[in-house]
Amino acid sequence: MISGKNFIGNQLSANGTKTYKTFNPELNTENAIVFTEATAQEIDDAANLAASAFKEFRAVPGIKKATFLNAIANEILALDDVLVKTYCSETGLPEGRAKGERGRTIGQLQNFANLVAEGSWVEATIDTAQPNREPMPRSDIRKMLIPLGPVVVFGASNFPLAYSTAGGDTAAALASGCPVIVKSHPMHSGTGALVASAIIKAAEKTGMPNGVFSNLNSSGIEVGQQLVAHPKVKAVGFTGSIKGGRALFELASKRAEPIPVFAEMGSINPVIILPKALENRQAEIAKTYASSITLGTGQFCTNPGLLLGIKSDALTSFINNVSEEIIKINPSCMLHPNIKKGYVRNKEKVVSQDNVTVTANYRSDVQNNYATQAIVSVDGKTFLENSTLHLEVFGPFSMIVQCENISELETVIASLEGQLTGTVISDSNEVANYPAVITALQNRVGRIIFNGVPTGVEVCESMVHGGPYPASTDSRFTAVGIGSIKRWVRPFSYQDWPNDLLPNELKNNNPSNIFRVINGIRSKN
Numbered sequence: 387m388i389s390g391k392n393f394i395g396n397q398l399s400a401n402g403t404k405t406y407k408t409f410n411p412e413l414n415t416e417n418a419i420v421f422t423e424a425t426a427q428e429i430d431d432a433a434n435l436a437a438s439a440f441k442e443f444r445a446v447p448g449i450k451k452a453t454f455l456n457a458i459a460n461e462i463l464a465l466d467d468v469l470v471k472t473y474c475s476e477t478g479l480p481e482g483r484a485k486g487e488r489g490r491t492i493g494q495l496q497n498f499a500n501l502v503a504e505g506s507w508v509e510a511t512i513d514t515a516q517p518n519r520e521p522m523p524r525s526d527i528r529k530m531l532i533p534l535g536p537v538v539v540f541g542a543s544n545f546p547l548a549y550s551t552a553g554g555d556t557a558a559a560l561a562s563g564c565p566v567i568v569k570s571h572p573m574h575s576g577t578g579a580l581v582a583s584a585i586i587k588a589a590e591k592t593g594m595p596n597g598v599f600s601n602l603n604s605s606g607i608e609v610g611q612q613l614v615a616h617p618k619v620k621a622v623g624f625t626g627s628i629k630g631g632r633a634l635f636e637l638a639s640k641r642a643e644p645i646p647v648f649a650e651m652g653s654i655n656p657v658i659i660l661p662k663a664l665e666n667r668q669a670e671i672a673k674t675y676a677s678s679i680t681l682g683t684g685q686f687c688t689n690p691g692l693l694l695g696i697k698s699d700a701l702t703s704f705i706n707n708v709s710e711e712i713i714k715i716n717p718s719c720m721l722h723p724n725i726k727k728g729y730v731r732n733k734e735k736v737v738s739q740d741n742v743t744v745t746a747n748y749r750s751d752v753q754n755n756y757a758t759q760a761i762v763s764v765d766g767k768t769f770l771e772n773s774t775l776h777l778e779v780f781g782p783f784s785m786i787v788q789c790e791n792i793s794e795l796e797t798v799i800a801s802l803e804g805q806l807t808g809t810v811i812s813d814s815n816e817v818a819n820y821p822a823v824i825t826a827l828q829n830r831v832g833r834i835i836f837n838g839v840p841t842g843v844e845v846c847e848s849m850v851h852g853g854p855y856p857a858s859t860d861s862r863f864t865a866v867g868i869g870s871i872k873r874w875v876r877p878f879s880y881q882d883w884p885n886d887l888l889p890n891e892l893k894n895n896n897p898s899n900i901f902r903v904i905n906g907i908r909s910k911n
Contacts, residue, residue, distance in 0.1 A: 804854025
């Protein structure tokens with residue numbers, strides 16, 4: 387069922403000589419299927435085919451695109467155990483995680499299907515002509531969102547389904563009317579190939595133009611670089627490291643025609659634990675956060691990698707408790723030996739810094755590719771003076787910063803790079819006494835959480851999964867939820883255009899029956 391070839395639209399292709407295999411981190415061995423990396427010609431073919439498909443796909447009505455998106459969801463479900471087993475063999479993640487992520491992937495596709503079927507997402511506005519206005523008449527001006535063109539999506543290492551081949555970026559781009567070329571992640575190319583086959587089947591069954599979707603294999607960075615540089619590509623979606631996202635951003639900006647790169651990158655997701663909360667329930671908080679830090683072997687972009695508090699006996703007790711609780715948790719498998727190596731390297735880099743105290747470090751023997759969790763502690767002054775301590779350690783690791791007072795806590799928060807999330811742990815109405823802390827946190831994050839954990843990203847209209855750089859390359863947009871569709875479109879105005887030649891969304895009689903803003907009033911007129 388998995389050929390190891392590239393999908394150039396609905397055709398399989400393997401013209402290259404560079405091959406690779408995926409890896410089973412649980413068994414510590416290569417998987418059997420051989421994948422062939424896309425050649426420069428295959429990349430060009432996929433981009434040209436996508437550009438050709440865009441001419442038709444951009445005008446496909448919302449209700450028909452909804453049928454396509456729902457068909458993708460159904461085809462993914464039809465893969466059943468084959469998909470689940472392949473996912474597990476390429477990630478070391480358990481079956482429950484595979485099924486949960488599959489459910490989220492299905493849900494995202496269905497959410498976008500509902501969005502485009504209803505149609506109001508295009509934000510149609512109409513300002514009718516005022517020929518008698520003094521001193522100057524006003525033209526008839528009408529605006530809506532239109533798709534950018536072919537989008538390249540990079541599969542994420544830590545979410546082989548929800549952030550990869552048919553994940554949020556792909557679902558949003560297809561919903562907007564943009565063809566998609568996926569640069570499959572080499573760690574889970576088999577999972578990607580199965581999902582790609584489902585998308586191709588759905589496209590054929592629902593009459594979508596050939597080239598609306600392609601999936602290209604790669605073992606390194608070359609395929610991605612060529613795709614971003616290709617003149618037919620008009621936007622890029624990426625989830626991964628700061629280094630990778632930044633490299634793509636710079637490459638895209640140097641093109642003859644620069645294009646947007648929407649990259650979701652690093653985050654250590656600071657958690658502020660306020661004094662009264664520590665005094666009254668530090669043991670409970672410690673247990674909760676030990677579980678959050680180790681959830682999914684710490685391989686979530688919202689992993690709580692930084693805990694902040696004000697020095698006190700309660701904070702000392704919390705440090706002791708969270709260190710004891712985290713050691714009780716059995717280590718688990720990381721996604722790949724290279725990710726394990728990166729975790730060990732970055733952990734050791736932080737631990738080796740001056741004035742860093744290791745308060746917990748799991749020391750029993752573990753299987754190959756399993757990560758041993760750790761907690762370290764530093765004082766606020768040390769953290770502020772040493773930027774290395776701000777490093778994201780991707781894995782089951784967290785740092786506790788002990789601040790001298792509220793002023794230093796505010797300074798520490800303000801010193802942070804942009805983050806996806808920030809969390810406040812408060813007792814009763816305690817948080818109301820710290821407005822400056824909350825303001826400082828708001829300036830650094832895309833989402834603020836009250837008395838919870840950052841791990842877990844709900845897919846809904848109000849979700850923001852993004853934040854100031856380097857959490858993302860553009861903090862005005864989210865990578866999760868139906869609002870993420872706005873990354874793949876641009877506003878476009880028609881002035882004094884004949885009514886019968888306007889798109890349905892802007893015609894006088896509103897044949898699409900969508901909400902529009904007409905002369906400042908929102909209605910379905």
